[in-house]
Amino acid sequence: MLTNIGSDRVRSVRALSRRAVREREGLFLAEGPQAVREVVRHRPEAIQDLYFDPSADTRHAELIAAAQAAGVSAREVSPEVLAAMCDTKVPQGIVAVCRPVDIDLDAVLAMRPRLLVILANVRDPGNAGTVIRSADAAGADAVLVSDSSVDIYNPKVVRSSVGSLFHLPIVTGVPVPLLLDRVRGAGVTLLAADGSGPRVLGDVDLSGPHAWVMGNEAWGLESGVPEACDGVVRVPIYGKAESLNLAMAATVCLYASAAMQRNGPTVG
């Protein structure tokens, strides 16, 4: 059992909370049993190392066995070492050091996607993770994250995606104009979501292949994006609220798309 919280290994895992280190090392952390379970289930080849403490040895015995069965090397560490490795205050006894899981834009477009989400300058980790979770729940084919958006391997994004990061294809690092251009070139209609959009969600035909383009949570869509899209669509506000937050708006749009693509159009 590893017990030295000052070891190079512990320090190098802990350093993965910093984006520069994640990018240099090509590694990130999946913390806690839920994230670890999903990466073991869906992307075991992405796991470089798995660490667990004695509490997890009993509480998460099945998970550790499943990881080992998938060829993952799992090492027991003291609770102090585990806490020193993690960004969360309560890592719940288990953490996986993972290699990036994102894939190429070409690979996504080759799948002939019917429902996509594009994060164009989404900066808040909780919003990004929640939208990835919603996209997964609504059955979207992929999430495309611009180079100007938050790093999807930020521990808060990983946490708020609740495992969805490992469930559906995610593309990262592409500039917004190139993302829009390539997606549109693949025959996918671009719909920007914006509270000031001229079109209302319920009136838009969502039956064909399309992508929801979500802008920044504070200042919305950047200059040039609405013009590069086929339409700017607002979620209707029926009460006195000024807006929905980004994650809620994305969820409503994605579920409207899923309902129309799977069940046919709304009447009225």
Place this chain on the structure above:
Amino acid sequence: MLTNIGSDRVRSVRALSRRAVREREGLFLAEGPQAVREVVRHRPEAIQDLYFDPSADTRHAELIAAAQAAGVSAREVSPEVLAAMCDTKVPQGIVAVCRPVDIDLDAVLAMRPRLLVILANVRDPGNAGTVIRSADAAGADAVLVSDSSVDIYNPKVVRSSVGSLFHLPIVTGVPVPLLLDRVRGAGVTLLAADGSGPRVLGDVDLSGPHAWVMGNEAWGLESGVPEACDGVVRVPIYGKAESLNLAMAATVCLYASAAMQRNGPTVG
């Protein structure tokens, strides 16, 4: 200008971050220009005192003038006093001490509501505030908060409701069984939202008066609640996500209700 951060007044405002004090004093805090703007606009009679610092005197001059025009006494305080009064680290120069804005269940039922949300044991302040905001956005008639749920005057609820706390009627302090009984007795169909529900959102007739019953974020609906409702409905999960979070599920349900009540049913 008040400058003594150790004064009784400052201490008594600061103490409103504690539920017991809020309940004893019958007061709570609306922090920051957005919350203050909404309470000034929609419920000025609820404001007991308004405090602002010299930065707000210029940045929020119109808001302060509007408050004064509505009969609110507004007092300038030093930035240190304002910070000492608040729960937020960055109160942005303005805060209002308010009296409760919730109303009686009888008054809500007398309005013959068509769309309600019932929070049955929702404990997380961010979730409660976000659901209140969604309910407002979707045009719900009221939000009914059980006595076992989080206090809606918790600073985090006020903040995450982004002003919606002052936009639509909110009932508090009623036990879940009584809430369900009274709402149902008023001819409102009770639909519990739960990921394990036998009915799927898209298949449920939402055209009549109904209430969405949201359970606890961790353990769902408490024993007896599904049985007391007319149906238990799940938001469909099309991908590999295990669930949506409470606020997202509530938002999708509420928008489905709004779409059906306002535009007619979905085909297929």
